[in-house]
Amino acid sequence: MKPFNNFIAGEWVPGARTQQNINPSDTSDVIGEYAQASTAQAFDAVAAAKQASGAWARTSVQEKSDALDFISRELLDRREELGTLLAREEGKTLADGMGEVARAAYIFRFFAGEVLHAGGELIDSVRPNVRVEVTREPVGVVSIITPWNFPIAIPAWKIAPALAFGNAVVLKPAELVPGSAWALAEIISRAGLPAGTFNLVIGKGSEIGPALIESPHVDAITFTGSVATGKRIASQAVGRLAKLQMEMGGKNPQVILDDADLNVAVNVALQSAFFQTGQRCTASSRLIVTDGIHDRFVSALRERMETLRIDHALKAGTDIGPVVDQQQLDQDLRYIEIGKEEGANLVFGGDRLQRDTEGFYLQPALFTETTAEMRINREEIFGPVASVMRVKDYDEAIAVANDTPFGLSAGIATTSLKHADHFKRNSQAGMVMVNLPTAGVDYHVPFGGRKGSSYGPREQGKAAREFYTTVKTSYVG
Numbered sequence: 236m237k238p239f240n241n242f243i244a245g246e247w248v249p250g251a252r253t254q255q256n257i258n259p260s261d262t263s264d265v266i267g268e269y270a271q272a273s274t275a276q277a278f279d280a281v282a283a284a285k286q287a288s289g290a291w292a293r294t295s296v297q298e299k300s301d302a303l304d305f306i307s308r309e310l311l312d313r314r315e316e317l318g319t320l321l322a323r324e325e326g327k328t329l330a331d332g333m334g335e336v337a338r339a340a341y342i343f344r345f346f347a348g349e350v351l352h353a354g355g356e357l358i359d360s361v362r363p364n365v366r367v368e369v370t371r372e373p374v375g376v377v378s379i380i381t382p383w384n385f386p387i388a389i390p391a392w393k394i395a396p397a398l399a400f401g402n403a404v405v406l407k408p409a410e411l412v413p414g415s416a417w418a419l420a421e422i423i424s425r426a427g428l429p430a431g432t433f434n435l436v437i438g439k440g441s442e443i444g445p446a447l448i449e450s451p452h453v454d455a456i457t458f459t460g461s462v463a464t465g466k467r468i469a470s471q472a473v474g475r476l477a478k479l480q481m482e483m484g485g486k487n488p489q490v491i492l493d494d495a496d497l498n499v500a501v502n503v504a505l506q507s508a509f510f511q512t513g514q515r516c517t518a519s520s521r522l523i524v525t526d527g528i529h530d531r532f533v534s535a536l537r538e539r540m541e542t543l544r545i546d547h548a549l550k551a552g553t554d555i556g557p558v559v560d561q562q563q564l565d566q567d568l569r570y571i572e573i574g575k576e577e578g579a580n581l582v583f584g585g586d587r588l589q590r591d592t593e594g595f596y597l598q599p600a601l602f603t604e605t606t607a608e609m610r611i612n613r614e615e616i617f618g619p620v621a622s623v624m625r626v627k628d629y630d631e632a633i634a635v636a637n638d639t640p641f642g643l644s645a646g647i648a649t650t651s652l653k654h655a656d657h658f659k660r661n662s663q664a665g666m667v668m669v670n671l672p673t674a675g676v677d678y679h680v681p682f683g684g685r686k687g688s689s690y691g692p693r694e695q696g697k698a699a700r701e702f703y704t705t706v707k708t709s710y711v712g
C-alpha cells in the first residue's frame with residue numbers, strides 16, 4: 236500500500252514511519268498507511284510556513300478568494316466520496332460524513348467571500364489635521380491542531396480563515412483520522428497557493444506537537460481537543476507569548492420544562508446526547524428535567540432509544556455508528572460502571588454490541604435519578620451516555636445547568652417565552668439553543684464557549700477575524 240505523505244514546503248514528503256488508519260466499524264478494514272512525521276519534519280513545516288507567509292500575505296484578495304473558492308467547489312463536488320472516507324475512518328454515518336464535507340465546503344465558500352470584505356477603518360483623530368487608520372494584518376504562521384471527532388470540518392474552520400486573512404499554516408490532524416485531513420490537504424495543494432503557505436504534518440501530538448507550539452516562528456496556535464491537552468499547550472505557548480485559541484470540552488445541559496412539547500423535548504435530547512455517538516463537544520450529557528414532565532419524558536426517550544439502529548457507519552439505515560476506537564470505548568464503559576457505582580439508575584443501554592463486522596459498537600446509555608455531584612454529571616465522557624437530573628422548577632433547572640466547570644452549549648425545551656428568554660440571558664454558555672439540539676451549529680456565526688470550554692477569541696463567522704489578524708493603528712499627520 237502506497238503511504239499518504241506529509242505536505243511540506245509544497246512537496247509530498249514521506250514520514251519517519253507509517254501508521255495504519257483503521258475503520259472503527261470494521262477493524263479488518265485498513266483505510267491506508269499514513270506517514271508519521273518526525274520532529275525535524277515538523278520544524279521543517281514551520282520553517283516553510285515562515286518563509287512563505289510574506290508571499291501569501293501580499294497575494295491579491297482576488298487570488299486568495301479564488302483559491303478558497305476552488306477548495307470549496309471541489310469539496311462539494313466530491314462530498315459523497317469524501318463523506319464515505321470520513322465515515323469510514325471516524326465512524327459517523329454516511330449522511331453525517333457527507334454533511335460534514337458539505338459544511339467544510341461552505342466554510343471555505345464563506346471565507347472566500349470574507350477575503351473581499353477585509354478592510355480597515357478611517358477615524359477622525361482627536362487632534363486637528365491628523366487622521367487615524369485602523370487596519371488588520373495577518374498574524375503570520377498559524378499552527379492548527381485538531382481532534383478526531385470532526386476530521387474535516389474543524390480543520391476547515393481553522394484553515395479557511397487562516398488563509399483568508401493572509402497567514403501561512405501548519406496543520407496537524409488527530410492521528411486517528413489522517414485520511415480526511417490528507418484529502419483536504421491534497422485539494423489545497425492544487426489551489427494555487429505559494430509553496431509553503433499550507434503544510435500538513437501527520438503524527439502523534441505528543442511527539443510532533445511541541446515543534447508546532449514552541450518554535451519561535453509560530454505566531455499563533457489554534458487547538459481543538461481535550462482540556463488536558465489544551466492546558467498543556469497553553470502552558471507551553473504562553474511562556475513565549477504566542478497568540479492562542481482553544482476549544483475544549485463540554486458537559487452541556489439540556490433543560491426540559493413541564494411546558495415543553497414532549498416530542499420536541501425527546502427529539503432534541505436524543506439528537507444531542509446520542510447521535511454521532513455522543514462524540515461532540517456540543518453533545519448534551521446532562522438532561523435536567525422538571526418534575527411534572529419527568530416520568531413521561533424518560534419513558535418516551537427510552538422508547539425512542541429502543542428504535543435506534545447502531546451499526547456499521549456505511550450501512551443504509553444506521554442511525555449511530557461505532558465509538559471511534561477501543562480507548563474511547565473503554566472510557567465510555569468505565570463511566571457507565573462509575574454511574575452504577577455512584578447509585579445512578581441505568582434505565583437503558585450501556586452494553587457492548589456485536590455486529591456483522593468487528594467494531595466498537597455501544598448501546599447508548601441512559602441514567603436516571605442522578606445528582607449534580609456525580610462524576611457522570613461533572614466529567615466529560617465524550618460518548619453516548621446521558622444522565623437525567625430531576626428538578627422541581629425552572630429556577631432549580633437553570634442553577635443546575637450552570638453548575639459546571641464547562642460552558643460551551645446549553646439547551647432548553649419549553650413553550651414559555653419568559654423562560655426561553657431568561658435562559659438565553661442567564662445561561663453561562665457560549666451558545667444557547669431553544670427547542671433545538673445543543674449540537675449541530677451553523678458555519679457562518681461565532682462558535683465557542685465560556686469557563687473551561689474555550690480560551691481566546693471565538694472561531695467561525697465574522698468573529699474568526701479576531702484571532703487570525705492583528706490590529707495596527709496608524710496616525711497620519
Ligand SMILES: NC(=O)C1=CN([C@@H]2O[C@H](COP(=O)(O)OP(=O)(O)OC[C@H]3O[C@@H](n4cnc5c(N)ncnc54)[C@H](OP(=O)(O)O)[C@@H]3O)[C@@H](O)[C@H]2O)C=CC1
Nearest residue numbers: 381382383408409410439440444460461464482483484516
Ligand atoms: N470544544 C470543541 O470544539 C471540541 C472539543 N473536543 C474535545 O476533544 C476531546 C477528544 O478529542 P481528542 O482528539 O482525543 O483530544 P486530544 O486533546 O487528545 O487531541 C487533540 C489534538 O491534540 C493533539 N495533541 C495531543 N497531545 C498533544 C501535545 N502534547 N502537543 C500538541 N498536540 C497534542 C492530538 O494529537 P494525537 O491525535 O496525535 O494525539 C490531536 O491532534 C474531547 O475531550 C472533546 O471534548 C473535541 C472536539 C471539539
Ligand SMILES: O=C(O)CCC(=O)C(=O)O
Nearest residue numbers: 385515516517674675676
Ligand atoms: O455541534 C457541532 O456542529 C459542532 C461540534 C463540534 O465542533 C465538536 O463537537 O467538536
